[in-house]
Amino acid sequence: MKSQxxxxxxxxxxxxxxxxIPLAATFEFSLRMRRGEYSFDAYASVFADPYFASSFAYSxxxxxxxxxxxxxxxxxxxxxxxxRMPWLRPFMEFVTLLPLVIPALVLVYxxxxxxxxxxxxxxxxxxxxxxxxxxxAYVTLALPYMYRAVDNGMRTIDIGTLxxxxxxxxxxxxxxxxxxxxxxxxxxxxSGAFLTFAIVIGEFTIASxxxxxxxxxxxxxxxxxxxxxxxxxxxxxxxxTWGAMGMINVLGRFAPRTSARTD
Amino acid sequence: xxxxxxxxxxxSVTMTDIxxxxxxxxxxxxxxxxxxxxxxxxxxxxxxxxxSLIGGAFTDRAGNFTFENIAGLFTxxxxxxYWISIRISGxxxxxxxxxxxAITLAIIRGKLPQGLRSAVMTFSGVASNFAGxxxxxxxxxxxxxxxxxxxxxxxxxxxxxxxxxxxxxFSFWGLTLTYLYFQIPLMVLTIAPAIDxxxxxxxxxxxxxxxxxWQFWRYIGFPILWPSVxxxxxxxxANAFGAIATAWALTGSxxxxxxxxLYNQIRGDAxxxxxxxxxxxxxxxxxxxxxxxxxxxxAARAERWMK
Numbered sequence: 312m313k314s315q316x317x318x319x320x321x322x323x324x325x326x327x328x329x330x331x332i333p334l335a336a337t338f339e340f341s342l343r344m345r346r347g348e349y350s351f352d353a354y355a356s357v358f359a360d361p362y363f364a365s366s367f368a369y370s371x372x373x374x375x376x377x378x379x380x381x382x383x384x385x386x387x388x389x390x391x392x393x394x395r396m397p398w399l400r401p402f403m404e405f406v407t408l409l410p411l412v413i414p415a416l417v418l419v420y421x422x423x424x425x426x427x428x429x430x431x432x433x434x435x436x437x438x439x440x441x442x443x444x445x446x447x448a449y450v451t452l453a454l455p456y457m458y459r460a461v462d463n464g465m466r467t468i469d470i471g472t473l474x475x476x477x478x479x480x481x482x483x484x485x486x487x488x489x490x491x492x493x494x495x496x497x498x499x500x501x502s503g504a505f506l507t508f509a510i511v512i513g514e515f516t517i518a519s520x521x522x523x524x525x526x527x528x529x530x531x532x533x534x535x536x537x538x539x540x541x542x543x544x545x546x547x548x549x550x551x552t553w554g555a556m557g558m559i560n561v562l563g564r565f566a567p568r569t570s571a572r573t574d
Numbered sequence: 575x576x577x578x579x580x581x582x583x584x585x586s587v588t589m590t591d592i593x594x595x596x597x598x599x600x601x602x603x604x605x606x607x608x609x610x611x612x613x614x615x616x617x618x619x620x621x622x623x624x625x626s627l628i629g630g631a632f633t634d635r636a637g638n639f640t641f642e643n644i645a646g647l648f649t650x651x652x653x654x655x656y657w658i659s660i661r662i663s664g665x666x667x668x669x670x671x672x673x674x675x676a677i678t679l680a681i682i683r684g685k686l687p688q689g690l691r692s693a694v695m696t697f698s699g700v701a702s703n704f705a706g707x708x709x710x711x712x713x714x715x716x717x718x719x720x721x722x723x724x725x726x727x728x729x730x731x732x733x734x735x736x737x738x739x740x741x742x743x744f745s746f747w748g749l750t751l752t753y754l755y756f757q758i759p760l761m762v763l764t765i766a767p768a769i770d771x772x773x774x775x776x777x778x779x780x781x782x783x784x785x786x787x788w789q790f791w792r793y794i795g796f797p798i799l800w801p802s803v804x805x806x807x808x809x810x811x812a813n814a815f816g817a818i819a820t821a822w823a824l825t826g827s828x829x830x831x832x833x834x835x836l837y838n839q840i841r842g843d844a845x846x847x848x849x850x851x852x853x854x855x856x857x858x859x860x861x862x863x864x865x866x867x868x869x870x871x872x873a874a875r876a877e878r879w880m881k
Binding site: 316319322323330332333334337339341384396409412413415419424448484506509510514515516527542545553557559 | 606608609611612613615616618619620622623624626627630673676677679680681683684685686690694696697699700701703704706707708709710711712713714715716717721722723754755758787809812813815816817818819822823826833836837840841848851852855858859862863866
């Protein structure tokens with residue numbers, strides 16, 4: 312038993328070293344811009360770059376739209392499939408697994424071929440259309456995570472009883488979803504939303520192939536032209552990811568734990 | 575069908591005595607309408623694009639059916655690209671699964687302090703999403719030619735990992751080492767529930783029957799975990815196989831992996847044949863699907879065996 316504990320510690324320490332050293336090294340590197348002393352010059356240089364602000368703002372806005380569209384697509388579908396069409400569940404599970412099997416690069420290739428400027432829905436023919444296509448592509452990427460978050464949320468509340476009670480009280484379907492179900496699974500939806508945000512914010516492949524000025528392509532551009540700024544940007548990205556994940560953890564404490572019926 | 579018809583005949587017989595009940599007002603099928611956006615979305619952004627690529631892979635420039643694009647994949651350059659992608663994904667998936675499993679076992683069953691567990695799980699959530707371009711930057715700052723670890727090893731041990739060690743971050747092992755940064759946490763996150771499912775009683779029962787630790791894992795623990803491990807393995811494989819941002823930011827177009835090849839094809843028709851590009855994409859789908867089919871088959875077998 313003693314040796315078991317020793318091995319556990321050894322594995323933990325080695326693992327921790329692998330994960331912490333790159334972060335420490337990147338942080339150290341990001342401080343080396345000024346010769347001979349540590350400084351935050353690289354960060355100042357990043358924040359002074361107008362393209363940083365504009366590309367970051369663009370990605371944030373696309374991320375917010377992605378979250379809204381994702382919720383509109385996933386929540387009603389999960390609700391009605393759970394409530395009345397359980398035979399559709401395997402189909403939904405299959406669909407939401409596809410983005411994990413088909414690489415994003417392949418999907419965007421399909422979009423460009425299918426929705427090019429001379430096609431029946433020319434998404435890429437205009438800037439607005441391309442933005443819409445980018446948002447839809449991100450919704451697809453985030454589908455597995457959004458679906459699982461919402462599905463887990465609906466599992467913990469008793470949607471059958473809630474729906475019946477609301478119907479007896481005279482609510483219509485829209486009111487049931489908007490005013491009864493949504494508030495009850497808000498925590499689950501928000502954790503799906505933050506995960507979506509973490510995925511979208513630094514995404515490179517789709518944004519660059521659709522030629523949109525997002526944060527990911529901006530990062531690659533900086534990486535080829537500068538020495539210290541990329542390290543600073545890596546630290547900033549890590550903090551953003553940490554923030555999004557930290558929010559999910561904090562929200563988890565507010566999740567409703569009242570489960571009447573188990574299914 | 576039959577009970578309804580019988581009801582109908584009964585009703586027609588008694589029609590003269592009892593008035594037919596009023597038909598309920600036709601309800602709008604809200605249920606199916608609410609699922610419609612999801613279905614439309616799946617068709618427009620998952621099914622149709624995939625079918626378009628499959629179609630494109632079997633169509634020549636004039637629009638006729640052909641196998642030439644598929645045959646065109648069997649050139650040295652393309653096969654080499656597939657092969658190095660498969661090797662990197664396989665190596666990073668297998669290593670990631672093994673190391674992730676070891677870490678998860680250590681924090682859950684290794685009697686480490688409770689606080690460590692939640693810290694590791696939280697960090698895994700962050701690190702599994704810390705992929706793409708920033709991850710490449712971090713590893714360049716760490717193990718690049720001027721990276722901190724490279725310099726420390728050179729000053730402390732007078733050993734240049736690039737010149738004397740033959741290491742290169744922009745190579746097979748460099749990329750595999752970098753991919754492990756998101757593969758290991760993904761393994762930890764997906765396998766932790768399965769390891770939580772191993773009941774303490776099983777351990778005690780095995781000990782009572784005289785099994786040692788090795789026998790417990792050989793005959794009880796591992797057979798139960800096996801399907802989950804394998805499932806995660808195929809997930810990790812697909813995850814690495816489709817990754818491009820990290821590789822692109824690390825190596826540019828230096829490393830001839832299949833995603834970089836396809837990226838260049840989409841950007842500027844690098845292969846100078848759109849049909850060949852579609853075939854390349856189809857090949858990627860086939861490989862990631864195959865990984866999942868293998869998992870499904872083995873998982874089904876493992877489940878049958880467990881019953």
